[in-house]
Amino acid sequence: MHQDFDINLEHITKIEGHADLSLKVRQGEVEDVELKITENKRFYSQAVRGKPALNVAQLVSRICGTCSIAHLTCCLEAVENALKVEPSEQTKILRKLTTYGMYIRDHAMHLYMFSLPDVFKKDSIIEMADSHPELVDQAFQVKAAGNNMSKMVAGRAVHSTLPMVGGFAKVPDKEGAAKTVAELKAAREHLFQLMQIFKDCDFKFERETRYVCSGNKDYSYLGDEIISSEGVPVPKTHYLWHLQRVIIPYSTSTGFQFRGKEFMVGSLPRMNLKKDSLHKDTRRDATSYISLFPSKDIYNNNLAQAVETLHAIDHSIELLETTEFKPEKPVEVKEKSGTGVAAIEAPRGTLYYHIEIENSNVKEVELVIPTAQNQVNMGFDIKKLVEENIDRPKEEIEFEIEKLIRAYDPCMSCATHFLKVKWT
Amino acid sequence: MRYFMAGKLKVGLFSFSCCEDSSIVFVELLNDHYKEWLPLVDFKYARIMKTKNDPTDLDVAFVEGAIANERDRQKVLDIRKNSKKVVAIGACACNGQPAGQRNMFDPETKKEIQFIVDKFKMMDKVLSVPEVIPVDDQVAGCPMDEKRFIAVLEKYLVEFGIKK
Numbered sequence: 285m286h287q288d289f290d291i292n293l294e295h296i297t298k299i300e301g302h303a304d305l306s307l308k309v310r311q312g313e314v315e316d317v318e319l320k321i322t323e324n325k326r327f328y329s330q331a332v333r334g335k336p337a338l339n340v341a342q343l344v345s346r347i348c349g350t351c352s353i354a355h356l357t358c359c360l361e362a363v364e365n366a367l368k369v370e371p372s373e374q375t376k377i378l379r380k381l382t383t384y385g386m387y388i389r390d391h392a393m394h395l396y397m398f399s400l401p402d403v404f405k406k407d408s409i410i411e412m413a414d415s416h417p418e419l420v421d422q423a424f425q426v427k428a429a430g431n432n433m434s435k436m437v438a439g440r441a442v443h444s445t446l447p448m449v450g451g452f453a454k455v456p457d458k459e460g461a462a463k464t465v466a467e468l469k470a471a472r473e474h475l476f477q478l479m480q481i482f483k484d485c486d487f488k489f490e491r492e493t494r495y496v497c498s499g500n501k502d503y504s505y506l507g508d509e510i511i512s513s514e515g516v517p518v519p520k521t522h523y524l525w526h527l528q529r530v531i532i533p534y535s536t537s538t539g540f541q542f543r544g545k546e547f548m549v550g551s552l553p554r555m556n557l558k559k560d561s562l563h564k565d566t567r568r569d570a571t572s573y574i575s576l577f578p579s580k581d582i583y584n585n586n587l588a589q590a591v592e593t594l595h596a597i598d599h600s601i602e603l604l605e606t607t608e609f610k611p612e613k614p615v616e617v618k619e620k621s622g623t624g625v626a627a628i629e630a631p632r633g634t635l636y637y638h639i640e641i642e643n644s645n646v647k648e649v650e651l652v653i654p655t656a657q658n659q660v661n662m663g664f665d666i667k668k669l670v671e672e673n674i675d676r677p678k679e680e681i682e683f684e685i686e687k688l689i690r691a692y693d694p695c696m697s698c699a700t701h702f703l704k705v706k707w708t
Numbered sequence: 709m710r711y712f713m714a715g716k717l718k719v720g721l722f723s724f725s726c727c728e729d730s731s732i733v734f735v736e737l738l739n740d741h742y743k744e745w746l747p748l749v750d751f752k753y754a755r756i757m758k759t760k761n762d763p764t765d766l767d768v769a770f771v772e773g774a775i776a777n778e779r780d781r782q783k784v785l786d787i788r789k790n791s792k793k794v795v796a797i798g799a800c801a802c803n804g805q806p807a808g809q810r811n812m813f814d815p816e817t818k819k820e821i822q823f824i825v826d827k828f829k830m831m832d833k834v835l836s837v838p839e840v841i842p843v844d845d846q847v848a849g850c851p852m853d854e855k856r857f858i859a860v861l862e863k864y865l866v867e868f869g870i871k872k
Contacts, residue, residue, distance in 0.1 A: 295755060297755045297756075297758060297759045297761070298755070298756065298757065298758070298759065300728060300756070301728060302723075323725075324724075324725035324776040324777060324780075324807070324828070324830065325821075325824055325828070325830075326725060326727075326806070326807045326809065326810075327809060327810045327813070327821055328809075330810070330813060330817050330820065330821060331806070331809040331810075331813075333817075343806070346727050346729070346806050346850065347727060348727050348728075349726075349727040349728040349729030349730070349731065349732040349733075349851065350728065350729075350732050352727070352729065389736070393732075393735060397735065397756075397757060401759075407758055407759050407760050408751075408754075408757045408758040408759070409757060410746060410751060410757065410758070413742070413746055420742075424738060424739040424740075424742055425739075427735075427736065427739050428736075428739035428740070431736045431739065441736065442729045442732050442733060442736075442851045443729060443850060443851060686759070
């Protein structure tokens with residue numbers, strides 16, 4: 285084609301939140317790729333100042349609907365870190381279960397509702413109800429298993445009510461745990477068909493980049509250190525030494541670079557960097573899918589999410605079957621001031637909270653959001669994708685761009701939060 | 709008043725300034741209700757689920773989120789024109805908070821964020837949906853209350869003659 289044309293996508297669909305994209309092609313060259321996150325800023329960074337530190341997690345939960353549990357949990361951990369509170373082993377298990385419920389629900393929403401329609405060339409999961417009724421049944425069953433587990437452990441799946449600084453307001457009863465295990469086991473069977481679909485899918489897009497995630501021993505939410513494809517792990521408290529903000533003048537979000545270069549966070553990086561710490565049952569039953577990692581193919585982010593959903597189910601079943609939950613009082617908070625850092629793996633990548641507390645009130649909170657970290661990388665990917673497809677009809681290029689963006693599973697509601705940044 | 713229209717209830721799901729928690733609650737309500745709702749409801753506009761969306765000629769528009777800029781204010785005015793019924797869902801739509809927390813900032817904090825308000829052409833004050841257009845129902849809650857949402861949907865399925 286090699287002619288001049290513009291692409292303007294307003295309000296990209298089947299993603300969480302609001303984003304536009306515009307780019308220009310001039311004499312066969314792709315120029316000015318602008319992925320614009322158009323979410324209105326809600327100014328949480330300012331709104332948290334002066335709020336009681338023990339309550340602030342409930343406010344920041346409202347940053348995001350779909351990954352509210354990630355914000356809630358990461359903020360609780362940062363407050364505990366600042367005020368020298370060490371939660372009990374039971375609390376740590378309950379936090380793993382809470383976050384696994386979110387993973388199952390959130391990954392299932394992305395895979396079944398946002399990505400599968402692309403695979404089957406359908407507009408939506410509603411159309412798939414006629415063509416693939418069995419898969420649609422499975423979609424809602426898997427999603428429900430995660431949603432119900434979060435409700436059982438954390439009170440609600442969105443803006444959970446039971447997690448608090450130093451513990452949980454209530455612990456699961458035996459009946460609830462047994463019902464959840466039964467639902468998880470039923471959902472588990474459906475994951476194999478899902479993984480096979482994404483393994484067989486012929487979508488492919490590769491570009492050299494860097495992968496970053498936080499690491500721990502059991503592939504659960506809590507990040508002890510930051511690991512990357514660039515080598516030596518670093519303590520999570522040093523994250524700001526390695527992440528550099530990139531001002532994106534046309535977007536309400538800032539981007540990030542890792543040691544001066546674009547990078548990716550999320551399921552694909554996690555599978556690339558720490559697949560050996562997946563649950564033993566997942567490793568036993570999903571070997572043929574796990575062996576495809578490490579991978580540079582962004583569409584394997586979908587397969588990585590499906591494997592992670594299986595892991596979340598397997599680890600949750602083990603934790604629920606082997607733990608006898610006992611009522612316990614939250615750990616008493618004695619300190620009134622301090623600075624704390626927490627890093628957790630949200631479904632879409634590493635989420636960092638840095639909090640300063642003075643006389644039991646919040647002084648400042650800084651947070652680094654997964655989608656903001658991916659924003660620079662997505663821009664480079666879109667440029668290369670358009671260059672590779674430049675001779676195809678414009679409508680097909682637009683579809684390919686949306687498909688690629690969806691593979692990242694971006695969350696625009698989250699992405700607009702920042703502090704101390706000035707546009708020029 | 710009953711509208712007695714054949715076919716399905718034509719529904720739109722719109723979101724503005726918010727965390728989209730009520731959209732997530734809606735997507736999770738489908739887990740238990742999709743078999744019952746899909747034959748009765750035509751989701752004409754729901755960007756969280758569909759690529760092809762039509763915002764015109766709606767029976768019921770569910771609107772999530774507060775209104776923070778002129779572009780969104782125009783859109784919500786259009787939704788009102790294109791919909792027989794409009795329902796505000798979730799706290800941000802119903803009372804403008806917490807999306808509009810900047811309304812309550814002290815003068816110093818307002819000054820700190822003013823350059824962003826100006827740069828992205830935001831309105832001076834974030835508004836709830838009922839402050840911009842008349843609404844027929846509200847489903848309050850942060851996120852919206854599940855049972856209340858089901859009750860409102862059921863009410864309109866009967867009122868529009870889709871369900872007896």
